[in-house]
Amino acid sequence: MEKKDIRIAVSSDRNFTPGVTAIRGGAHICTGLSGDKPGVLLYRDGKKAGTLRFTEEMRTGDIYTADLLTDHPEEYSYLLTDGKTAKTDPWGRFYPKKKRWGSERNYGHAVPSLLLGKELDWSGDRAPGTPLSETVIYRLHVRGFTKHASSGLGKEAGTFRGLIRKIPYLKDLGITAVELMPCYEFQEIITAPVPVDCRFDPKTRTLGKMIRKPTGKRNYWGYSEENCYFAPKAAYAAGEDGRNEFCEMVKAFHREGIEVYMEFYFPAGTPQTLITETARFWVCEYHIDGVRLSGAAQPAPLLNDPVLSETKIFALTMDGAGIPAGSSGRNAAFFAMDADTGRKDDEKQGRRAAEYNDGYLCDMRRVLRGDENQMQRLMDRICANPDGYGTVNYMANTNGFTMADMVSYEEKHNEANGENGKDGPRDNVTWNCGEEGKSRRAAVNGIRERQLDNAFLMLFLSQGIPLILAGDEFGNSQNGNNNAYCQDNATSWLNWTDLKKHAERHHFVRELIRFRKEHPVFHREEKPSHCDLRGFGLPDISFHGVNAWYPETDGPHRQLGILYCGDYAKRPDGTTDDTFYVMFNMHWISHKFGLPTLPDKKRWICVSDTGRKNSDAAETVMPLAEGYLTYVLKPRSIVILKAIDSGTAL
Known part of the structure; x- marks a missing residue:
């Protein structure tokens, strides 16, 4: 075979792993397509390099699988076609043309994916394997964590590489795991339906044909209906090879004993096979240590997947997961093998499932506020440590006020979102300590500092798994915006000058984490x-x-x-x-x-x-x-x- 020749052949093993995987002599592709002439449009050096057609022999149900044989698969990118229209492969591995964050240039157009990137170098990588009882989670947005100019990272700001540069800070803080908000390819362009014409149809009582057009807003958080789950987000890469940058980031965290968890949003109707394959892919391909499910996904199938038997699974609830008391987080009825097969006698598996605890946030904020009838809730929440799975506790999370805003605002201030204040939660369960917003009054600020001390103490003295929202340890504020989903700006980006302004707050949190680690009585396994x-x-x-x-x-x-x-x-x-x-x-x-x-x-x-x-x-x-x-x-x-x-x- 001459260099740069490529041909398609019937796959010998019918591998149904979504997307493209490496095989000897080329690449294997598995994709869903319809149409009379389904196939693959190939590109090399930005120019079209031919079309390869799937045959009926390559079809199983609605899925086509084939081998693309070439000595140099890394030189190609590709689109899918139904014979008439070019389409983005939603199971692609990386999309270089999506490098520019928030650009509308590609909106509505098919974007090629790399056929096969270079093999990732995982030599020397070792997962920390931190037990849930010893875990301290730090939740962050890859872009927002370092995008602000105060991060001092220049062109690496807002990227995986920028996050690597901040690992010494996180190591010094004492956290044991980072939870990354969605950093796979999601649609960051927010759209809204717009009528093509304004004729009213009395039968349907609607306007004429509607199409979706960009609103000018950006989906900063990453919760989208349009996702390419198998590709690191190109806009979060400092260089051209986002796959390798993500790999280097995970390795760098692991070298410092910090685990990497990743959040995945699956909207209602997402097939369970896609959810499972997504989790398997990121664990096997990118060595992440935990999967955080949000949206409509249920944890039970992942907890009972043998491939994910050593992966931590986080979800909004463990109801229906079938976790027996005293187990490590899976229903043994799904398995013929024992839960600890292949382990040494002294290596019994610890808990690896945990549910997120909005109830903790609401109840503990009521306690902090001084509401009546809260002492029983304080007793329940601070000691909650269920058999079989863990509980993740937090005083602030992405959807809602930051901790600094929790003691400074009672009302949401979401005017910048452009929804006339209708978005975001109404009841924030907060007290502003006597004045709404920023204050120059020493008495008000003194109470706020004490309340923050109290909030952090309640969090780190609780038996569950503490989670810190990035920046809360040095007083990050969103100026009362409790739903900053579209704020790709200073509202959401961490201002690192706050670290100097609130050095005492940062010191208090760092020492509190150290104190918790030194005293297992506050984070027992049982x-x-x-x-x-x-x-x-x-x-x-x-x-x-x-x-x-x-x-x-x-x-x-x-x-x-x-x-x-x-x-x-x-x-x-x-x-x-x-x-x-x-x-x-x-x-x-x-x-x-x-x-x-x-x-x-x-x-x-x-x-x-x-x-x-x-x-x-x-x-x-x-x-x-x-x-x-x-x-x-x-x-x-x-x-x-x-x-x-x-x-x-x-």
């Missing part, structure tokens, strides 16, 4: 029993009120104490953790708490008090006098006490 099952003298977790051992959860009470028995948690070196007492005063006046009595030769010291200036989750020591059995909590504050030996030097 569900709390609230009993002393092992005879240590204390329950694993117990609840208290202003009087020890007497929790009060009715109407006006806004105070709670939680005692964590360190004997029930083991550090990596096998030693037991410390015992902690965490007190919550969500009331707007001070309250005196009685402290649980400790065994002889033990006493309490203060680790953190958000009612005190310069509160720090690092173990700042404030000794309590011997025999001193009460502690006064200031308004809207949280205190952490730790039990130490009486003879320990301070």
Whole structure:
């Protein structure tokens, strides 16, 4: 075969993996097509290089499979054709002509995909394999994370390569996983139906024929009805080879012990086979560690897929997933093999399924706000740690206010979205601390800082998996916009100068993450029993009120104490953790708490008090006098006490 010759042949193995895969001597293609003359339009160096037609022998149902035989498949790009019209292959692997973000130039036109890119180099790559109980997730938008000029990244801003440049920052912060909002090829051009003519049809009570036209807005978030799920987004690549950039990004994260999760939006009606093949492809081709499902996809098929048996699966709910209590996150009825087949005796698989927890956000914001009748919800949410799967907790997420806006706004301010304020949630479950929006009043800003301290403490002291929305650790604000889906601008881009402005906030969050990691009592693998099952003298977790051992959860009470028995948690070196007492005063006046009595030769010291200036989750020591059995909590504050030996030097 001469160089640059290419021909089509009946596939020998009927591989139904969507799109193009490498084979010896060329490439294998699997695609869905109709029409009288279905085929492949080939291009080389931007010029048409011929047409290859599928034959009836290559068809199985609505799918055509064939081998494209050539010594140089990487030199070609292609479109599909039904014999009349050229079409983009939605299962393509990369689309170089989509490099320019938000360009309308390609809208409505077929865009070629690479036939086959260069083989990715995964040598030396090793997945971190972080257990869910030790995971701290950082959710970010690839473009928005570094696109602002303050990132200092120049031409690499807003790209996979730019994200690599920020890995040292994320490593220092202490997170263990990044969750990437959609970064496969999605349609970023937002359209709306427009009538071709204005004649009214009385039978259908509609205007005449409608077509969709661009509105000028951009789909910044990436939740689209038109998606090419098997291609990294070309507009997120700094160079021409987005496939290799994504590969290098994942490898760079893995070298620092950080996992990579990726969000996929599947609209209603997406075939389950496509959902499963998409997840398999990104795990096998790009080594991602977790799949976040949004839209209409259900987690059960992925949890029960043997190919994804070591992949973390995240979804809005695990209802219907059939996960038995105590399992690792799959229904064993789907398998003939044991869940731990092929593992050593000491390598029992941990949980790998987790559900996102909007209920946590709403309930904990009510607690933070000081609403009545919230102490029972605080008890439930802070200890939630279901058998069989994890729960992802957050105080802010993409759809809604950032954490800084959560304490600065009560009403949404979405005027820039151009929908007359009709978009976005109405009830944000927030309190603006006395003034709507930015404030120059020291008293207002002081309360806001304390409330943010409280919010982060509640998040990282909860038993579930904490998730931080990118920028919340240094006060990122969207100026009250709670639905910035179309804001590809400074509203959504992180302003890195805020890192200097809010250095104390960043330091507090970083030290709080470190504190959580050092104390497994706050992120146990097991569900709390609230009993002393092992005879240590204390329950694993117990609840208290202003009087020890007497929790009060009715109407006006806004105070709670939680005692964590360190004997029930083991550090990596096998030693037991410390015992902690965490007190919550969500009331707007001070309250005196009685402290649980400790065994002889033990006493309490203060680790953190958000009612005190310069509160720090690092173990700042404030000794309590011997025999001193009460502690006064200031308004809207949280205190952490730790039990130490009486003879320990301070």
